[in-house]
Amino acid sequence: MSKIKQLEKNLKLSGKLAEYIATNPKEIKNIPNGASFVIFSSGNEELNRENKELLKSLKEEGKKVVKVTENRNKKQPWTFSLAI
Amino acid sequence: MSKKYKLKKKTIEVTKIITHHHPLTASDRVTYSYSYKKDRNNTILEVVNVSYEVEIDDEWITILRFDSTHGKMHCHMRISLQNPEEVVVPGGWIARKGTPKNWLSWAMKDIRKKYLNYRKGFFKRSGIKNLY
Numbered sequence: 001m002s003k004i005k006q007l008e009k010n011l012k013l014s015g016k017l018a019e020y021i022a023t024n025p026k027e028i029k030n031i032p033n034g035a036s037f038v039i040f041s042s043g044n045e046e047l048n049r050e051n052k053e054l055l056k057s058l059k060e061e062g063k064k065v066v067k068v069t070e071n072r073n074k075k076q077p078w079t080f081s082l083a084i
Numbered sequence: 085m086s087k088k089y090k091l092k093k094k095t096i097e098v099t100k101i102i103t104h105h106h107p108l109t110a111s112d113r114v115t116y117s118y119s120y121k122k123d124r125n126n127t128i129l130e131v132v133n134v135s136y137e138v139e140i141d142d143e144w145i146t147i148l149r150f151d152s153t154h155g156k157m158h159c160h161m162r163i164s165l166q167n168p169e170e171v172v173v174p175g176g177w178i179a180r181k182g183t184p185k186n187w188l189s190w191a192m193k194d195i196r197k198k199y200l201n202y203r204k205g206f207f208k209r210s211g212i213k214n215l216y
Contacts, residue, residue: 003109003216004200010108011199015192017106018116022185025126036105036113054107 001046009047013039017068020078028080035064038083042070055083098122101132111139111216112203114195115146118184128184131157134191136199138206140165147206150191157187159194161202165210 017039021028038055040048058065065083103117117132135149149160149170159173182190195202207215 003111007108007112007199008196010106011114011192011196014106014108014114015189015196018114018192019185019189021104022118022128022188025120025128029126031104034103034105036107038107050109054110057110058107 001050006047006050009041009044010039010051013041013070016070017078027078031066031080031082032064035066037066037068040067040069042072059083099129112199113137113139113144114192116188116191118188128188131184131187131191134188134195136195136202138203140212148195148202150187150194152184152187157182157190162206163209164206165212 014037017037036058038051038058040051055065055067067081067083069079069081071077071079099119099121101117101119103115106114106116108114114134114136116134118128119130119132121127121129131150131152133149133151135146137144137146139145145162145165147162151158151160160170161173163169163171203215207213
């Protein structure tokens with residue numbers, strides 16, 4: 001996947017996630033300040049592979065990384081887990 | 085004679101600023117900060133900043149950022165890599181109405197729609213030939 005394609009897809013998911021956080025800030029009250037959210041799509045394996053690499057490199061840099069997984073569940077569309 | 089003093093209950097509003105990064109590729113990310121009231125619902129009070137950043141020579145550079153100081157959404161654009169000064173984008177680009185949640189959505193949508201133009205423009209202004 002080209003960088004532009006990856007960026008476009010991640011931007012789309014980021015927009016969805018940001019809207020969710022804005023509406024449900026309680027959901028991320030335990031997430032540390034300054035954390036980086038790496039998003040995993042529910043149906044795009046290629047993007048997930050790229051983002052797995054991204055997550056790995058961020059962790060190597062010593063950043064606080066949160067893995068955010070898209071769910072098909074409308075009530076709980078995202079799952080947050082601290083990547084250790 | 086004893087005086088009775090009534091103590092008034094004061095409600096102190098505690099606000100907190102939170103910053104999050106959304107990495108998009110190894111060299112692109114969206115960062116946003118917002119303040120929220122520490123109440124039962126953690127209500128978002130203000131979108132402090134939404135920015136599109138690129139990594140150049142191991143340094144994250146903000147190409148474009150939105151903030152909502154003075155109750156209005158403003159857009160700031162960095163001139164070039166060599167010149168860190170920012171231009172406040174005028175007129176029609178400023179969203180005047182809405183809630184912090186609307187502003188957050190609006191800024192994210194704008195970045196999503198125009199990021200390539202922002203990137204191209206900044207690289208051109210900075211004299212960088214390769215987009216990636």
